[in-house]
Amino acid sequence: MTVSPRTPPGVLELLPREQIAHQRMLDTIRRGFERFGFVPVETPVFELTNVLLTKSGGETEKQVYFVQSTGSLGKGLADGEKPELALRFDLTVPLARYVAEHEHDLNFPFRRYQIQRVYRGERAQKGRYREFYQCDIDVIGKDTLSLAYDAEMPAVIHGIFQELGIGKFTIKINNRKLLRGLLESLGIAVEQHAAVLHEVDRLGKLSRDEVSQRLAPLGAAGVLDKLDGGFDALAGHVETAGNAALTEGYRELGEVRAGLRALGVPEDDVRVDLSIARGLDYYTGTVYETFLDAHPELGSICSGGRYENLAGHYTKSKLPGVGISIGATRLFSKLLELKLLGAEQASTAHVMVLQVEAELAPSYSQIATELRTAGLNVELYASADKLAKQLKYADRAGVPLAILYGSRERDAGIVKVKDLRPNAEPREHDVPRADLVERVRSLVHTR
């Protein structure tokens, strides 16, 4: 009696070929984070429920996964009682808990990156995951935090997306204070702000006319004109009709723009877009969204912003911060679907040493060890299968080079190196035994 082997719905489990590509993507992201001196943090997959769910009720709690050991399962729960542990649903709440818990051991401004999976008990549906990677960076200040860090966020992401080579993208930045102040300056009541911004947010999906029609009944028909004009055109309005929020937001956004310029980020790739609103509650200043120019239908692939106080639920210290997050699992699966990410290699090896004659097995081990010592990744095919089967295996794995060494080669003092890469020319190299390491190294690195 066997059990059908299957994964739960709503997870992305990859075959080696895709897993290698996925790991390459995470490596690139991590390298990009470290290039700017962010330090790694990992938190446990579960938190104490009462620590994780400080905000009562709401959408989040409906999606939380609770964790129970066998023992506590037996005991049952009183009505309304929750299990002691719950899986993290994002990396922001764990960061808040981490910073508050370790506040006195951390170096502020605290710059952490975190690349871990998060969990949401969503209804399984295409493109929605119950388990997915988030890759977050945040800079947390104590009491204050310079606006220069707001400029750094898109610079980090710009470097990463460039290195990933996923085509032209645009990081759009805006400022929530500016938006609030602008609506206020146009006489729109505070109670209407959420509804107005919600409509503005549809600009990617609906036409400008449609959005304009939806804004009219809210008394906000004039908003789009102001937003369309862009940052520079707004100067006059700020001058004449500026309230405190508009003036401050405008100044902040200008400063962030100048910071980006100083960091050498191309203005065409990271742009002010006054129509970016990015939710309402959490972010209080700069906000970011990122789009693939050729695929706006994906929505924002990397978002974030500035917040006033990270950990008010856990500490009385004021901890302002700014952060940005890549939803790596969804991004990965989309990029793969669009063939914007390659997944050619099903192997981590540069070279495969084949078993031409079983009696020469010790030589194959020696050759493999020599190449490994030189820093190459080498797979030793250790079963005495037919050579055709071995070559098929090497080919399926996408290994660049195969090494064939039989008694004929041994007697001639050479090693045959087969280049398995498509369009390799020449396909075979007879390499003197003593030159093997050097030649293999140069073959690996020349393409």
Add this chain to the structure above:
Amino acid sequence: MTVSPRTPPGVLELLPREQIAHQRMLDTIRRGFERFGFVPVETPVFELTNVLLTKSGGETEKQVYFVQSTGSLGKGLADGEKPELALRFDLTVPLARYVAEHEHDLNFPFRRYQIQRVYRGERAQKGRYREFYQCDIDVIGKDTLSLAYDAEMPAVIHGIFQELGIGKFTIKINNRKLLRGLLESLGIAVEQHAAVLHEVDRLGKLSRDEVSQRLAPLGAAGVLDKLDGGFDALAGHVETAGNAALTEGYRELGEVRAGLRALGVPEDDVRVDLSIARGLDYYTGTVYETFLDAHPELGSICSGGRYENLAGHYTKSKLPGVGISIGATRLFSKLLELKLLGAEQASTAHVMVLQVEAELAPSYSQIATELRTAGLNVELYASADKLAKQLKYADRAGVPLAILYGSRERDAGIVKVKDLRPNAEPREHDVPRADLVERVRSLVHTR
């Protein structure tokens, strides 16, 4: 009202300094795995309960964590019913499920590595974790698997532990068939084998005499003499008293030893030790345990072995395999405690650019970008704090170099590079602005 920010008991959460060291350890392990051409696999943190718990009852199930979404929590469970999802408690069951599920898409022999956390609902006590990393490699064959792979396992681990620089260690190998056959050849009944091996297993903790006394009532007083003699001394006994299991086990172990020699693994570091038994049920041939010579009290820090059939619960295919596993969290915390692993750097940056004069902020951004473009990790200190505070921050972070550039330096066309590493000599370098990248690069790499 704030909630006390704390992690659940039984998890290891690290400060950045230790997290960086931990990550370096995992990186070394991963690089070691890839050096031998193992391919990465990641599985979801939870599995379907009925897939995970194919063996009914037992110790394992008592330690399983079950996962429930808010919705299913409300519904309650019938008596004896289990939640639909459970957290993985090791990487072997997920591997079995993965290989069975994806059997037709995998390339056999399938060589995978997996570095992920696993979960056990243990009573929290010192040194026992509810969440910990395992780093596993396995080679899975279809129907058969060459013994050469049994020799590869310790070779991989040897390379990794050498690179970790954790002092002298010994990987001990043995063979379960040989042990079984040996006990049989000494007239010990099969029903006694488990008890005898259990006593033999105490050899590290009890003296030889004590173990000998415990073996006598089991009619196994002669066992230790045979084990003590070691592999070569056993040849005569195999010749004269050999049964099928003993003969085969002896041949296998000899073959593995020869394989290790061909791979160039020092015989002093990877040794046959006939007293290693490694549990009873799962492993059927070669077994491994690894000890730090100076710290036998830690017990085995890396263990594994050969098994007959990986995924009998999920598929009718016969999938023999061999694998080995590093319990990275426990190992890491022990190494740190024993100061065998350093945790000096609380930063990923090679260089920190300080803010000497706020008006020069754009220049600091430019310098940082220049250095990053050259492949260096650079942190930009963006707050206009007092220089002393900035230097203290850089010092606490353990950043090797700090860059100071004020109007005095600007006018002189130089940049001041401060070497913050202990015993650096000289401590300060006045570097012409144009040579900055080259000089910083060489300073970073010379130590």
